[in-house]
Amino acid sequence: MPTEPTPAVAPGLPVAEKLREVVRLPTVAGLPRDAPETAAFDALLGTLERLFPLVHARLGLTRIGEHGLLFRWAGSGGGRPVILMAHLDVVPADLSAPWTHPPFDAVVDAGAVWGRGTLDDKGAVVAILEAAETLLADGFTPTSDVWLSFGATEEVSGGDAPAAVDELRRRGVTPWFILDEGGAVAHESFPGVAAPIAVVGVSEKGVTSVELIAEGRGGHASTPARLGPTARIGRALARLDRSPMPAALSDTTVEMLRRMAPHARGPLARLLASAGAMRPVVARALIAAGPESAAMTRTTFALTTLAGAPALNVIASKATAGVNIRVAPGDTVAGAVRHIRRAIRDRHVRIRMLEENEPCPVSPLDDAFELLEATTAEVFPDAVTAPYVMLGATDARHFTRIADRVYRFTPFRMSKAQREAIHAYDERLGVADLADGVRWYRRLIESLPA
Numbered sequence: 001m002p003t004e005p006t007p008a009v010a011p012g013l014p015v016a017e018k019l020r021e022v023v024r025l026p027t028v029a030g031l032p033r034d035a036p037e038t039a040a041f042d043a044l045l046g047t048l049e050r051l052f053p054l055v056h057a058r059l060g061l062t063r064i065g066e067h068g069l070l071f072r073w074a075g076s077g078g079g080r081p082v083i084l085m086a087h088l089d090v091v092p093a094d095l096s097a098p099w100t101h102p103p104f105d106a107v108v109d110a111g112a113v114w115g116r117g118t119l120d121d122k123g124a125v126v127a128i129l130e131a132a133e134t135l136l137a138d139g140f141t142p143t144s145d146v147w148l149s150f151g152a153t154e155e156v157s158g159g160d161a162p163a164a165v166d167e168l169r170r171r172g173v174t175p176w177f178i179l180d181e182g183g184a185v186a187h188e189s190f191p192g193v194a195a196p197i198a199v200v201g202v203s204e205k206g207v208t209s210v211e212l213i214a215e216g217r218g219g220h221a222s223t224p225a226r227l228g229p230t231a232r233i234g235r236a237l238a239r240l241d242r243s244p245m246p247a248a249l250s251d252t253t254v255e256m257l258r259r260m261a262p263h264a265r266g267p268l269a270r271l272l273a274s275a276g277a278m279r280p281v282v283a284r285a286l287i288a289a290g291p292e293s294a295a296m297t298r299t300t301f302a303l304t305t306l307a308g309a310p311a312l313n314v315i316a317s318k319a320t321a322g323v324n325i326r327v328a329p330g331d332t333v334a335g336a337v338r339h340i341r342r343a344i345r346d347r348h349v350r351i352r353m354l355e356e357n358e359p360c361p362v363s364p365l366d367d368a369f370e371l372l373e374a375t376t377a378e379v380f381p382d383a384v385t386a387p388y389v390m391l392g393a394t395d396a397r398h399f400t401r402i403a404d405r406v407y408r409f410t411p412f413r414m415s416k417a418q419r420e421a422i423h424a425y426d427e428r429l430g431v432a433d434l435a436d437g438v439r440w441y442r443r444l445i446e447s448l449p450a
Contacts, residue, residue, distance in 0.1 A: 015438055016113055016431045018051045019126045020106035023115040027067075029089035029155035041067040041152060044088060052129045054136040059148070062167060067152035068160035070167060072145060073132065078450045079144025080176030083168075083403075084441070086124035087154035087181070087395060090117040097425035111431055118429035120422045121181045124410050125150055127434060131441035143450045147173070154395045157207075157355075161395035165402055175403040177368035179444075180396035182408020185376070185383050188416040191289060195263040198376045198383040200369065201408030202252055204390035204397060205299075206327035206359040208336065211320050212236055213350040218309075218317030229319035230308040236344035237303050237321055243343035245336070247287055247297040249279040250329060252362060256386040257282065263384055295391050299328045299336050322354075329359040329389060360397050360406070362389075368405045371447060379411065379440045411440035 025040040025047065032038075045067060049056045060072040067088065075081070093103035093116045101107035103116040117123075128148060135142075147168070151160030168175075183199030190197060214229040214236070227235075249257075254276045261273035275282045286293040305322035309315060325336050333356050340351060363369070365387060373385040396406050413433045421427040 013051070015126060015130045016108065016434055018130065019113050019118065019123060019429070019434060020108070020115075021047055021051065022122050022126055023106040023113065023117050024104055026093075026104045026116070027089050027152070028092050029153060029158070041088070045069070048125075048129065052133045055129055055132050055148075058136055059132070064149075064164050064167065065152065065158075065160045068164060069148070069150040070164050071132075071148040073142060073148070075142045075144040075146065075448075077143075079142070079448055081145040081147060081173055082448060083147040083149055083175050083178040083399065084128050085149045085151075085178065085180040085395060085399075086128055087121045087160075088125060088150050088152045089155050090120065090122070091155050091423050094425065099425045103425070103427070108431065112428040113431060113434070114426065114428040116427055118427050119410075119412070119414065119418060120427070121154070121410070123412060123429045123434055123437065124181055127411070127437040128441050130438045131445060134438070135442060135445060140446070142445050143448050144176070145173075146445060146448070147175070149395075151395050157393070161398040165398050168402055173402070175399075175405075177363075177405035177407060178396060178399045178403050179372070179407050179409060180394050180399070181410050182390050182394060182396070183388060184410050184412050184414040184419070185380050186414055186416075186419065190260060190293075192268040193260050193264050195260075196380070196383045196413065197256075197260060198380060198385045198409070198411075199256070199388045200372055200385060201390035201394075201396075202363040202365070202369070202387040203329050203360045204393060204408065205329070206325075206333060206357040207393040208325040208327055208333050208356050209354040210323050210325065210337065210340065211352045211354055212323060212340075212344070213318065213320050213352055214346075214348060215318045216316075219315045221313040221315055224315060229316045232346060232349055233306070233308070233319040233321050236346055236349045239345060240301055240323070240340060240343045241303060243339070244301070245299040245328075245331070245339055247283040247294075248330070249275060249283050249286075249297060250389060252329070252387050252389050253296055254279070255365070256388050259384055259386040292391075295326070296389065299331045299339075300326045301336075301340070302326075326391060327357070327359050329362055331359065333358055357393070357397070360400050361404070363405045363407055366405075369407065371444070371449075372407060372409060375440055375444045375447060376411070378443055379436055380413070411437045 025044045062070040101114040106115045153160045182201035185198045187196045214232040216229045257272040257275040302324040308319040
């Protein structure tokens with residue numbers, strides 16, 4: 001895998017070629033400091049400077065951490081500052097998975113750039129920088145300060161985003177709104193709704209992790225006792241799996257469904273339109289529709305890691321299980337932990353907190369959201385813009401410390417197969433969709449009010 005910048009490029013290099021150069025650099029998050037692959041981050045910063053020379057020459061740059069970037073594009077005055085975000089790091093690529101093309105080769109095939117990071121999140125990095133680069137080349141100056149924040153530790157919940165927030169606070173920056181990765185112009189996103197839904201995250205669930213621990217005497221497998229540590233953990237997991245949190249429809253989900261209703265057919269259209277008055281019925285319907293829609297209705301528990309005895313003929317003296325919790329707005333971490341305790345009904349199983357994050361505040365659907373909606377309507381006229389609660393975590397959660405309006409949207413068309421490829425295999429971004437994303441960011445910056 002190449003980690004050195006390629007030779008200088010001719011002016012006017014197509015944006016898809018820029019994305020290919022960036023994807024070829026395997027900036028995998030969380031590797032040891034001395035791993036050879038960490039050189040890819042240094043190479044990436046040099047590549048970005050070469051590909052986007054006007055951004056680097058004309059915008060003020062502050063380095064954040066080892067490889068994070070924070071640009072300030074000074075406005076003409078009078079407007080409220082905004083922050084556009086994306087991240088430079090990627091998750092590892094499982095090379096044993098059936099990739100159509102190697103994950104860091106950035107092959108162009110079937111009208112798309114294939115590779116790790118095309119969707120999450122280097123496509124957004126390149127689209128934001130290309131929008132700024134071309135606007136600078138046109139002699140454009142935004143009405144307000146535009147900050148570009150690119151962290152390099154998002155995939156490992158690292159320190160770049162909190163450090164960028166600290167830097168902005170030190171400078172006294174109070175943003176009008178912040179826009180990070182998140183929803184997309186999602187095709188095939190909701191059964192019975194043909195139109196693509198441009199889902200804009202107005203909040204995100206709180207990511208919390210706990211460990212369940214059971215301990216006992218252990219011993220030889222020839223003399224097992226009832227309810228040893230492994231059995232207790234197994235029973236606790238089975239009980240928790242049968243005891244989900246109560247389902248409910250948030251106001252955000254009701255508004256999302258209301259906006260979808262005119263694009264649905266028959267009884268479904270009526271059901272979506274009346275979601276606010278029929279919340280229990282609609283919540284049950286979402287649960288029945290599958291895990292993705294069910295997760296919109298409640299705090300969830302994912303039973304993930306397991307550990308027990310070191311050998312088949314040994315009774316464990318300690319068994320553990322990891323539970324990843326996604327806390328929905330309206331719930332709390334403390335409430336989720338109380339639910340686990342009630343569900344497992346075993347005082348011999350301890351609960352140890354590993355990571356604790358409350359859900360994010362819900363951003364308003366006011367003039368900032370309306371600007372995102374208007375921009376989307378211009379670039380994607382067939383799409384329906386709707387708010388939603390993000391199920392995953394982003395760097396945006398840290399920025400709620402300095403702004404009341406934190407939105408999560410990546411302006412790319414994505415099929416269901418593409419969305420399923422994020423953090424999996426065959427991640428890819430259409431060349432035309434990347435160009436539309438550049439156009440979307442350009443129009444957003446051009447439309448910032450004075």
